[in-house]
Amino acid sequence: xxxxxxxxxxxxxxxxxxxxxxxxxxxxxxxxxxxxxxxxxxxxxxxxxxxxxxxxxxxxxxxxxx
Numbered sequence: 001x002x003x004x005x006x007x008x009x010x011x012x013x014x015x016x017x018x019x020x021x022x023x024x025x026x027x028x029x030x031x032x033x034x035x036x037x038x039x040x041x042x043x044x045x046x047x048x049x050x051x052x053x054x055x056x057x058x059x060x061x062x063x064x065x066x
Contacts, residue, residue: 002062005054010046014039015055019062032059 004015018039022032036050036059049055
């Protein structure tokens with residue numbers, strides 16, 4: 001699994017789920033970023049940093065790698 005610069009393996013798993021959904025559903029960047037924000041709210045302990053620049057850069061890169 002890709003390391004999305006999250007602080008925990010669980011955080012990486014959660015972000016990976018967003019990336020997979022974005023790829024599967026063809027989300028644009030705005031929708032993907034909105035889901036990262038929702039992730040921080042739904043899982044404040046495991047995914048609080050999902051909106052950090054480093055994490056968003058890793059997500060962007062993963063989406064453009066295919």
